[in-house]
Amino acid sequence: MKKLRNLWTAEAAKTINEPWLIDESMREYPPDNSPLQDSDAVCVYVPLDLSKAAILRRLDFIIARYGEANEENEMNFSADVEALVAQIEVYDQIWYVRHMPPNGGRSMEAKELVREFIARLESIPDGCAECFPFELIERLREEYL
Numbered sequence: 001m002k003k004l005r006n007l008w009t010a011e012a013a014k015t016i017n018e019p020w021l022i023d024e025s026m027r028e029y030p031p032d033n034s035p036l037q038d039s040d041a042v043c044v045y046v047p048l049d050l051s052k053a054a055i056l057r058r059l060d061f062i063i064a065r066y067g068e069a070n071e072e073n074e075m076n077f078s079a080d081v082e083a084l085v086a087q088i089e090v091y092d093q094i095w096y097v098r099h100m101p102p103n104g105g106r107s108m109e110a111k112e113l114v115r116e117f118i119a120r121l122e123s124i125p126d127g128c129a130e131c132f133p134f135e136l137i138e139r140l141r142e143e144y145l
Helices: 010-016 024-030 053-064 076-100 108-122 134-144
Strands: none
Touching: 024 053, 053 076, 053 108, 076 108, 076 134, 108 134
């Protein structure tokens, strides 16, 4: 019986760095699979950049992929954008804890992000979609602004 070779060697594991597998908007950057410099270094990549720029970049990528919102793509388009809304929630919680607004509510940083997010959603061409992005825009206004 032949022995199967272990494909997950320590050297190979140190060079895995493929954030574009999770965050498709990263595909525009050249891949960097260079090995880590420290002999004991282990790179654990959690692809969750929650900066304002990253969230808006992801939204722009989704809008460019789908184009107009129509009955055919409405469900998928909406689901992809809802994933970003979840990221906005985490972004808001982080900034809330950092600054603790005295009167509660949402963080100023999240409010600013949501204003730009809504502006981009409003620019999506309407291809006769029934609900998206209209209901989402209204929900974001109610929750954040």
